[in-house]
Amino acid sequence: WMSPAKGDGSFGPCVREMKRSFSDAAKAAPCILFVDEIDAIGTRGETDRNSRWMHDFANALLECVDGFEKRVGVVVVGATNFPADVDPALRRSGRLDRHIQIPLPDAEARVSIMNWYLRGVAENLDLSPLAFSSLRQSRGDNRRHRSGTPGCPACRCRGVANLCGA
Numbered sequence: 001w002m003s004p005a006k007g008d009g010s011f012g013p014c015v016r017e018m019k020r021s022f023s024d025a026a027k028a029a030p031c032i033l034f035v036d037e038i039d040a041i042g043t044r045g046e047t048d049r050n051s052r053w054m055h056d057f058a059n060a061l062l063e064c065v066d067g068f069e070k071r072v073g074v075v076v077v078g079a080t081n082f083p084a085d086v087d088p089a090l091r092r093s094g095r096l097d098r099h100i101q102i103p104l105p106d107a108e109a110r111v112s113i114m115n116w117y118l119r120g121v122a123e124n125l126d127l128s129p130l131a132f133s134s135l136r137q138s139r140g141d142n143r144r145h146r147s148g149t150p151g152c153p154a155c156r157c158r159g160v161a162n163l164c165g166a
Helices: 011-028 051-066 107-117 128-136 139-146 154-163
Strands: 031-035 074-078
Touching: 011 031, 011 051, 011 074, 107 128
Parallel strands: 031 074
Antiparallel strands: none
């Protein structure tokens, strides 16, 4: 909704795009409306130079989620890496009230992910060492590894597959 391709990022065009998404979803029902990085919308309690914009945008989203027009047949799913940053009003009962935590994949899952991305390219290759090395592709992943938390995002596995030309 805030994409430069959709407008200049000012309030009016962003809200219009958001409302259009909900309207399109209602017309396509039953369907799922997926909102990625829902924490980027911010919370209404922030007090910085953008707080009024974020407050109003969060209110507009709340209106879309459970306003006057019921969203029969539309399931709204939001994804975030920072659940604590999602406005508490969005997480209330009847809104986005079911929370599912998906942990990072372990070494065995990373091998499976890489095998899937590299199918037809590396059929008989042992990807276990590569799956382990994928832990250390960025500073953030290195910090996770040193802290003893296994796993890396599936996108890192896809990145490795890209390097292999898959």
